[in-house]
Amino acid sequence: MQAKQGDDAPSVVVAKENNALKLYSLDDAAARYGLDIGMPLANARAICPQLIVFDADETADAQLMNDIADWCDRFTPLVALDPPHGLYLDITGCAHLFGGEAALSKLVCDLLTTQKFTVSAAIASTSICARTLTRHVHGRIVADGEEARAVAPLPVSALGASEAITTGLRRAGLKTIGDVASRARYEITARFGAAFTARLDQALGQGDGPINPRKPLPDYIVEKRFAEPVLTDTVIAATLSKLAQMLVAAMARDGKGARQLTACFFRTDGVVRGIVVDTGQAVTRTEIIDRLFRERLESLSDPLDPGFGFDLIRLSASRTEIVVQQQHDLDAHVHDNDELAALIDRIAARIGSHRVVVHLPQDTHIPESAELPVPAQQNLAAASQAAWQPRIEAEPPLRPLRLFERPEEIQVIAQVPDGPPARFVWRRASHAVVRAEGPERIAMEWWRPDGKGLTRDYFRVEDEAGLRFWVYRDGLYDRERDPQTNEPVQPAWFMHGLFA
Amino acid sequence: MTSARMSALASLRGSIERIEAQSGSPSLARAALGHAELDAALQGGLALGAVHEVFCEGGRQSAAATGFVAGLARRVTPRRPLIWVRQDFSEREVGRLSMSGLAELGLDPRRLVMVRASDVEDALRTTADALACDAVGAVVLEVWGETHKLDLVASRKLTLAAQGAGVTGVLLRIAASPAPSTAETRWIVRAAHSPPASPWQMWGAPLFDAELVRNRHGPLGRWIMEWKCDECLFSEFTAADSQSVAAAPAHRPHQARAQLQDRLAG
Numbered sequence: 001m002q003a004k005q006g007d008d009a010p011s012v013v014v015a016k017e018n019n020a021l022k023l024y025s026l027d028d029a030a031a032r033y034g035l036d037i038g039m040p041l042a043n044a045r046a047i048c049p050q051l052i053v054f055d056a057d058e059t060a061d062a063q064l065m066n067d068i069a070d071w072c073d074r075f076t077p078l079v080a081l082d083p084p085h086g087l088y089l090d091i092t093g094c095a096h097l098f099g100g101e102a103a104l105s106k107l108v109c110d111l112l113t114t115q116k117f118t119v120s121a122a123i124a125s126t127s128i129c130a131r132t133l134t135r136h137v138h139g140r141i142v143a144d145g146e147e148a149r150a151v152a153p154l155p156v157s158a159l160g161a162s163e164a165i166t167t168g169l170r171r172a173g174l175k176t177i178g179d180v181a182s183r184a185r186y187e188i189t190a191r192f193g194a195a196f197t198a199r200l201d202q203a204l205g206q207g208d209g210p211i212n213p214r215k216p217l218p219d220y221i222v223e224k225r226f227a228e229p230v231l232t233d234t235v236i237a238a239t240l241s242k243l244a245q246m247l248v249a250a251m252a253r254d255g256k257g258a259r260q261l262t263a264c265f266f267r268t269d270g271v272v273r274g275i276v277v278d279t280g281q282a283v284t285r286t287e288i289i290d291r292l293f294r295e296r297l298e299s300l301s302d303p304l305d306p307g308f309g310f311d312l313i314r315l316s317a318s319r320t321e322i323v324v325q326q327q328h329d330l331d332a333h334v335h336d337n338d339e340l341a342a343l344i345d346r347i348a349a350r351i352g353s354h355r356v357v358v359h360l361p362q363d364t365h366i367p368e369s370a371e372l373p374v375p376a377q378q379n380l381a382a383a384s385q386a387a388w389q390p391r392i393e394a395e396p397p398l399r400p401l402r403l404f405e406r407p408e409e410i411q412v413i414a415q416v417p418d419g420p421p422a423r424f425v426w427r428r429a430s431h432a433v434v435r436a437e438g439p440e441r442i443a444m445e446w447w448r449p450d451g452k453g454l455t456r457d458y459f460r461v462e463d464e465a466g467l468r469f470w471v472y473r474d475g476l477y478d479r480e481r482d483p484q485t486n487e488p489v490q491p492a493w494f495m496h497g498l499f500a
Numbered sequence: 501m502t503s504a505r506m507s508a509l510a511s512l513r514g515s516i517e518r519i520e521a522q523s524g525s526p527s528l529a530r531a532a533l534g535h536a537e538l539d540a541a542l543q544g545g546l547a548l549g550a551v552h553e554v555f556c557e558g559g560r561q562s563a564a565a566t567g568f569v570a571g572l573a574r575r576v577t578p579r580r581p582l583i584w585v586r587q588d589f590s591e592r593e594v595g596r597l598s599m600s601g602l603a604e605l606g607l608d609p610r611r612l613v614m615v616r617a618s619d620v621e622d623a624l625r626t627t628a629d630a631l632a633c634d635a636v637g638a639v640v641l642e643v644w645g646e647t648h649k650l651d652l653v654a655s656r657k658l659t660l661a662a663q664g665a666g667v668t669g670v671l672l673r674i675a676a677s678p679a680p681s682t683a684e685t686r687w688i689v690r691a692a693h694s695p696p697a698s699p700w701q702m703w704g705a706p707l708f709d710a711e712l713v714r715n716r717h718g719p720l721g722r723w724i725m726e727w728k729c730d731e732c733l734f735s736e737f738t739a740a741d742s743q744s745v746a747a748a749p750a751h752r753p754h755q756a757r758a759q760l761q762d763r764l765a766g
Contacts, residue, residue: 339635340581340613347615347626355616359599359609371599376613384610388603393730396704397604401570402563402595427559435694437702462703466693467560497595498560500567500605500691500706500727 010048014041015056024056058084068112069214070272073264074312075108077221080127080211086134088127088211101141109139115270124150127211128202132158132177147205152178159203165192177203218262218316222246229268229309236265236304236313237294243315244289251320257282260319263293265304266312273304277349280341280377282323288342295350337380344376358383365442367403367496398440398460400470400497407494410471417477420459424471426495431463439473452483454491460499468499528684529666531576534733535725538710541718542685546572549666550684551631551659553714555673557690562594562674564691566642567605567706569672571727571734573638574607576668578732580637582607583630585615585623590644594674605706606732611637620649624658631661631669642672655681678713686714692724692737705729707737 010030014021021041033048045051061084069087072079075098078090091104098104101123112119122133124142132151133140135158142150151158154177156169168191174180180188181204189197202209222243230236240263251257259282265273277292297304348356357373360383364370376383392398412421420436438459445451454475462468475491482489532545539545546552552572556565573582584597599609615630617623620643627641641658643650650671659682662669671683678686692707704726711722726737 336580336635339633343583343630343633343636344613346629351615351617351622351626355618357614357616359612359614361599361609367598367600371609373614380613386610388609389600391604391606391729396702397601397706397729399600399604400563400595400598401566401601401605403598403601404595405591429560435697435703460702462694464693466691466707466709468563468691468703497598497601498563500563500570500601500708 009050009052010035011052011054012041012044013054013056015058061085066214067270068117071266071270072108073215073272074266074314075104077215077217077316078211078213079215080213082131086131088131090127090211090213091123105139105141124205126202126205126208128199128209129205131160132203135160142205145205147203148181151203152176152181156180159196159199161192161196161199165196168192216318218318219256219320220247220250220258220317221314222250222316223312223314225312226310229306229311230313231306231309236306236310239313240293240315241286241290243313244286244293247315247317248284248286248289251317252284255322256317256320257284257323258289258317258320259283260317261289261292262316262318264312264314264316265306265310266314267306268308268311271307275300275304276318278353278377279345280348280380281338281345282321283345284323288345292345292349295346299350341377341380344380348375348377353377360386361388364445366445367399367442368405368407397499400468401500403497404495407472407496410493410495412471412473412493418457420461421471421493424461424493424495426469431465431467431469433461434464436461442472454480454482454489458496469495470497470499471495531668533572533575534728534731534735535723536736537721538712538723538725538734541712541715541721543718546576546668547684547717548576548668549663551655551662551669551671551682553671553673553678553681553683553686555676555678555686555688557688558675559594561690564706564708565672565674565689566597567727568687568689568708568710569640569670570602570605570607571732572670573640573668574605574732575734577637580611581635582612583615583627583636583639584612584642585617585627585630585640586642587620587623587644588616588618590642590674591616593644604729605727606729620647624649624654627669628657628661631658631667632665634665634667636665636667638668638670640670640672642674643676644674646676650679650681652680652682655683659683683714684716685712687711688713708734 008029010027010033012026012030012035013024015024023035023037023039023041023044025037026035030048030051035044035047041053065081065085065087069079069081072087072089076089076091076094080088082088091101095101095104098107105121105123109119109121120134120138122130122137122140122142124130124133124147125144126147129142129147129151132154133142136154140150155175156177157166159177169180174183180200185197188200198209201207224239224243230239259279261277263275275296277296279292283289344356353375356376358376358379359371359373360379362370362372408426411425413423414421420438421433423430423432436459439457441455441457443455444453456472456474458470458472460468460470471493473491473493475489477491478488480489481487528547528549530542530545530547532539554565554569556562597614599612602609602612615626617626623641623643627639630636630639658669688711690709692709694703694707706727708725708727710725712720724737725734728735
């Protein structure tokens with residue numbers, strides 16, 4: 001598909017190929033001069049000096065195709081890209097919603113044409129057959145079993161095989177697909193490879209290749225189309241809650257609950273906005289879905305922009321799981337867990353799921369990596385089973401309550417080089433140490449790939465005001481060498497944490 | 501007409517009574533903290549379903565205040581989930597809350613859900629949300645520095661949410677000075693130094709110098725107390741040769757505040 005140029009001057013888009021500028025695409029006016037895709041720009045200029053030339057921007061092209069594919073989501077959930085300029089729409093089971101295949105094809109093409117795209121479409125029972133047809137005829141609908149007859153008269157180039165194969169076939173005197181099909185398969189396979197034969201079979205309707213849809217098919221979809229685009233928040237909210245009711249009813253029939261919900265807002269001008277909400281446990285109630293979306297919509301950093309209005313709102317459950325019915329009234333504990341999970345879902349919907357965390361203990365001695373924050377939505381159950389190291393009875397705390405992610409360098413005066421600090425300066429304030437305990441030696445984990453580092457000697461120190469610190473000396477005097485420079489280390493001191 | 505007016509008046513009177521009953525009732529459930537004098541001053545312990553504020557003077561005292569808050573949370577709810585809401589900035593200033601450190605104080609890291617809000621508004625909303633959820637045991641909101649977002653209105657919202665669900669909220673205000681609020685109690689917490697002993701003797705349990713500067717239903721005071729990590733309760737600090745700290749006279753909130761500001765300025 002290409003955007004039409006309005007004026008009459010022939011214009012082309014060029015791209016660099018093998019160090020030469022070649023025509024990448026052209027408009028009708030340029031085609032009338034006899035220009036063709038793949039022709040060097042110099043030749044084209046010689047044929048037609050008044051040519052207007054644009055540079056190809058493949059990223060923008062891909063983006064545009066993506067936007068069109070987004071827009072096509074309103075017809076079927078299975079839309080696949082066929083780069084560079086094609087789209088597959090799997091309309092199995094969807095066509096009747098739009099009044100049949102012919103009506104659907106006409107609707108899609110008309111809507112795209114009004115947006116000034118040139119469209120060539122075909123409907124067939126295999127994707128490759130339809131693709132082959134679009135190369136030469138527009139609007140063809142092939143009935144089941146008629147594929148071979150439909151594609152037979154088309155030239156072999158329509159198959160979209162590589163340049164070498166197309167040329168080879170033409171040199172062998174096989175000009176149309178019908179010619180190729182009439183040869184025995186083993187001859188074709190021996191000459192052009194099994195991939196080409198498979199493609200040929202698919203084009204002839206004998207076996208289907210899978211398409212590669214952009215999005216996984218949601219388990220449940222409900223949608224509402226509007227004759228008149230809707231703009232106001234109240235209508236949108238009311239629609240969402242009505243859709244949520246339908247979705248919940250559909251899921252309840254199968255005993256399922258949603259773990260991930262997607263609301264898609266299709267704007268009349270083709271922009272599609274999808275909003276995803278994850279939940280920590282399967283949701284089976286309309287109010288909860290409602291509230292999650294309300295929180296999410298309120299907190300969007302770029303709010304939902306209705307533009308000229310939405311003409312389709314779709315709610316889908318992208319991930320579902322079977323709900324085990326629990327009897328809540330007799331077991332308060334289960335009820336509490338549910339409530340907590342719902343609270344976490346709400347907070348996560350508003351501020352992001354990575355911001356609500358629980359901690360899992362890690363099997364390491366290095367204090368700063370001993371605990372791993374993980375999203376609470378997915379790991380609540382794992383965290384409640386985690387095995388933390390129990391504290392030692394009748395010992396004062398051995399680990400600080402507040403730990404600096406990056407230890408801060410301090411200036412230390414120590415009586416003996418290996419001893420505890422006598423005085424240190426942290427954040428521009430000087431602290432005199434009145435008592436210290438240590439060292440607690442923590443060696444780096446040399447068996448890990450990133451475990452090379454200096455041994456740390458940790459000291460617990462208290463200053464004259466009663467503040468308690470966890471400081472360490474990075475490296476041992478005379479015994480360790482810098483891993484990079486292999487020089488004896490000059491140990492530095494760091495502040496790593498604060499004790500209560 | 502008159503009957504309508506009468507009924508309107510009656511309903512207004514009713515709502516005023518309700519408001520007064522709420523604010524004036526000392527009938528809130530309480531959790532004993534373990535320190536006898538303190539519990540007496542608090543009339544039985546820390547009020548549940550209310551909001552309490554803990555201030556500390558600067559980043560250096562933050563760990564003491566955090567430990568005190570953790571202790572309060574542990575006393576309030578030994579088993580139910582604890583939601584800890586904090587700003588991103590606070591982590592950079594005073595370090596992150598360490599789970600092994602919490603475990604050392606006798607708390608269960610498995611019960612803790614941490615919310616890392618990017619700003620105070622998010623943090624406040626999340627806190628109000630969590631306070632309104634009755635499955636939660638306690639909610640801690642950690643805010644670093646002064647902020648005008650945490651005004652009387654915000655504080656009132658938190659209090660109402662806490663009252664509604666019976667969840668206890670604790671505000672940990674690091675490097676901030678007290679401002680008017682609807683909190684049930686307000687504390688200024690510092691680290692207390694260990695008793696003088698031989699230098700090779702190690703310190704004991706965490707020691708707090710906690711000053712109660714606001715108490716809606718009782719006297720004020722200042723105590724040195726110890727958090728017993730094994731029993732999980734606060735207790736009187738009894739070291740034979742500890743320096744006695746003179747208790748501040750009761751009802752001196754203003755002076756305490758002035759002192760605090762002096763320190764902040766200095």
